[in-house]
Amino acid sequence: MAxxxxxxxxxxxxxxxxxxxxxxxxxxxxxxxWAGAEKLELPDALPKWMKVPGEEFSNYGQPSEHExxxxxxxxxxxxxxxxxxxxxxLHDLQGTITPNGLHYERHHNGxxxxxxxxxxxxxxxxxxxxxxxDLKSLLRYPMQSRTCFIECGGNSNSGWRTNPIQxxxxxxxxxxxxxxxxxxxxxxxxxxxGIKPNAKWVIAEGADAAALNISIPLDKLLDDALLALYQNxxxxxxxxxxxxxxxxxxxxGILNVKWLRQLRLTDEPLMSRDETAQYTELQPDGKxxxxxxxxxxxxxxxxxxxxxxxxxxxxxxxxxxxxxSGRGKITRVEISAxxxxxxxxxxxxxxxxxxxxxxxxxxxxxxxxxAILQSRATDETGYVQPTREALVENRGRHGxxxxxxxxxxxxxxxxxxxxxxxx
Amino acid sequence: xxxxxxxxxxxxxxxxxxxxxxxxxxxQALGKAANELSHSAQWNISISPxxxxxxPGQGTAAQGAxxxxxxxxxxxxxxxxxxxxxxLMGEVGSxxxxxxxxxxxxxxxxxxTLFDYIRRAMxxxxxxxxxxxxxxxxxxxxxxxxxxxSSEAVLDEQSLPKIKMPNRDGFIAVHSDNR
Numbered sequence: 068m069a070x071x072x073x074x075x076x077x078x079x080x081x082x083x084x085x086x087x088x089x090x091x092x093x094x095x096x097x098x099x100x101w102a103g104a105e106k107l108e109l110p111d112a113l114p115k116w117m118k119v120p121g122e123e124f125s126n127y128g129q130p131s132e133h134e135x136x137x138x139x140x141x142x143x144x145x146x147x148x149x150x151x152x153x154x155x156x157l158h159d160l161q162g163t164i165t166p167n168g169l170h171y172e173r174h175h176n177g178x179x180x181x182x183x184x185x186x187x188x189x190x191x192x193x194x195x196x197x198x199x200x201d202l203k204s205l206l207r208y209p210m211q212s213r214t215c216f217i218e219c220g221g222n223s224n225s226g227w228r229t230n231p232i233q234x235x236x237x238x239x240x241x242x243x244x245x246x247x248x249x250x251x252x253x254x255x256x257x258x259x260x261g262i263k264p265n266a267k268w269v270i271a272e273g274a275d276a277a278a279l280n281i282s283i284p285l286d287k288l289l290d291d292a293l294l295a296l297y298q299n300x301x302x303x304x305x306x307x308x309x310x311x312x313x314x315x316x317x318x319x320g321i322l323n324v325k326w327l328r329q330l331r332l333t334d335e336p337l338m339s340r341d342e343t344a345q346y347t348e349l350q351p352d353g354k355x356x357x358x359x360x361x362x363x364x365x366x367x368x369x370x371x372x373x374x375x376x377x378x379x380x381x382x383x384x385x386x387x388x389x390x391x392s393g394r395g396k397i398t399r400v401e402i403s404a405x406x407x408x409x410x411x412x413x414x415x416x417x418x419x420x421x422x423x424x425x426x427x428x429x430x431x432x433x434x435x436x437x438a439i440l441q442s443r444a445t446d447e448t449g450y451v452q453p454t455r456e457a458l459v460e461n462r463g464r465h466g467x468x469x470x471x472x473x474x475x476x477x478x479x480x481x482x483x484x485x486x487x488x489x490x
Numbered sequence: 491x492x493x494x495x496x497x498x499x500x501x502x503x504x505x506x507x508x509x510x511x512x513x514x515x516x517x518q519a520l521g522k523a524a525n526e527l528s529h530s531a532q533w534n535i536s537i538s539p540x541x542x543x544x545x546p547g548q549g550t551a552a553q554g555a556x557x558x559x560x561x562x563x564x565x566x567x568x569x570x571x572x573x574x575x576x577x578l579m580g581e582v583g584s585x586x587x588x589x590x591x592x593x594x595x596x597x598x599x600x601x602x603t604l605f606d607y608i609r610r611a612m613x614x615x616x617x618x619x620x621x622x623x624x625x626x627x628x629x630x631x632x633x634x635x636x637x638x639x640s641s642e643a644v645l646d647e648q649s650l651p652k653i654k655m656p657n658r659d660g661f662i663a664v665h666s667d668n669r
Contacts, residue, residue, distance in 0.1 A: 207520060338600045354660055355660055358664060360665055
């Protein structure tokens with residue numbers, strides 16, 4: 068397989084003429100031109116930050132002032148500014164971990180400022196013994212870490228529109244982020260309370276000003292769910308559920324309840340607003356898909372992408388992007404430069420983790436021709452990311468949630484990049 | 491002698507790590523019995539489709555109309571057809587059209603959800619500020635606008651769960667398909 072990938076890549080580059088360019092590149096590398104320059108006045112030739120002491124230590128580090136444009140883009144209801152989303156700038160990031168300050172947000176009524184000393188978690192309903200936990204106690208439980216993505220069910224929903232939205236990759240597809248979450252397996256606490264045999268569902272409730280409540284199948288909480296207290300090594304950020312939240316790897320964001328205050332075991336789902344009115348997908352026949360928990364495989368080229376420009380013509384560009392699947396590991400990401408007629412395997416960055424971002428890369432030699440760049444993910448169950456055409460054919464255009472179609476970037480002969488729908 | 495004692499130590503460690511008693515005592519159970527909490531009002535906010543959790547109280551559409559103008563119309567529009575917030579009324583039967591509108595009355599499968607959601611989340615600037623009577627009244631008003639209940643109906647903890655919403659059978663659970 069690895070050999071096959073390498074061979075495909077070589078052909079992709081050759082076909083595009085990169086083989087020769089690479090050779091030329093290697094031979095052109097020689098000593099820098101200034102190495103032999105005469106009478107260099109050292110102080111003048113050095114940048115100012117090498118000649119004065121730098122800034123003092125900081126209690127909590129911040130990004131460089133030259134990276135101030137790397138922000139979450141906020142899209143909220145002007146009449147209710149706590150109801151909306153902020154998008155992770157996926158197009159500005161590399162690697163697989165989303166920095167805590169850039170993790171996407173979806174709040175239904177603002178970010179509660181919770182005093183952990185006054186926060187209680189109650190586990191009750193169909194249990195042998197209802198139990199309450201304070202934070203001090205929870206912090207003494209054995210913890211596990213899990214790197215996984217969390218994706219809002221409404222991510223990429225502009226894809227259902229008739230015309231492709233012209234906005235940067237992260238600001239159309241960035242209601243997904245990837246972090247290392249550390250916390251207590253929910254199973255431990257449920258077992259401590261004692262699960263009654265007729266328990267099938269768990270109603271989770273948050274302590275925000277929407278008191279967000281939603282039903283979760285008990286099986287998932289007994290499987291791989293975490294009661295997360297830490298995000299990328301530090302305590303959760305308020306906007307990500309401080310002091311504690313659910314993390315359900317691979318499942319729709321809404322179920323990963325933040326500011327968790329209660330888990331009530333029941334035999335039936337509650338039919339709360341966010342599992343009926345919202346987060347359900349209306350189909351063309353008028354019926355709606357409900358309890359669509361799993362986030363299917365998806366991928367996105369983050370570079371080059373809209374808002375960038377191909378400066379050199381011809382030039383070599385590193386196609387890079389992210390793939391993820393709620394079913395497990397990503398096994399393959401293919402790249403097309405011709406709108407899906409031919410495909411080449413991209414290199415997958417290791418380690419490849421289940422239900423987590425997988426970074427893919429592929430060098431591409433652009434010769435100034437019109438191109439349509441696409442990526443297509445396959446996961447370990449064999450599920451292949453659909454074309455937009457196939458998705459719309461299957462689901463219609465009014466489902467709003469769970470849009471995971473292939474994303475197409477049009478490269479014009481001038482090197483501009485536009486969002487187009489595939490061919 | 492030295493080798494023997496080292497081997498013994500290894501065996502002792504193995505027993506320690508592999509013995510079930512070690513696994514059981516891996517952590518201390520720190521949950522506190524919460525029978526009383528579990529029955530108190532602030533931990534029983536959720537309302538089931540069968541009406542479990544509904545508080546005593548009652549309200550009519552006429553009472554709800556006044557409240558709606560005061561508390562809801564600012565965001566949902568004077569007739570509840572949507573403004574900065576979602577439409578609530580009208581559009582019943584629109585779900586198969588080219589422009590489906592998912593209003594409370596056209597889309598929501600259970601009336602209990604309406605009570606549950608209004609009480610916990612509305613009005614958005616003051617959740618939990620409405621009394622049970624007021625929430626029943628708002629439910630009556632919204633539902634009466636599309637004839638789901640009569641304009642004379644009195645909604646309470648008995649009558650609300652009995653309402654059959656137009657789209658009750660409009661949902662297909664796909665969770666089991668995903669497993």
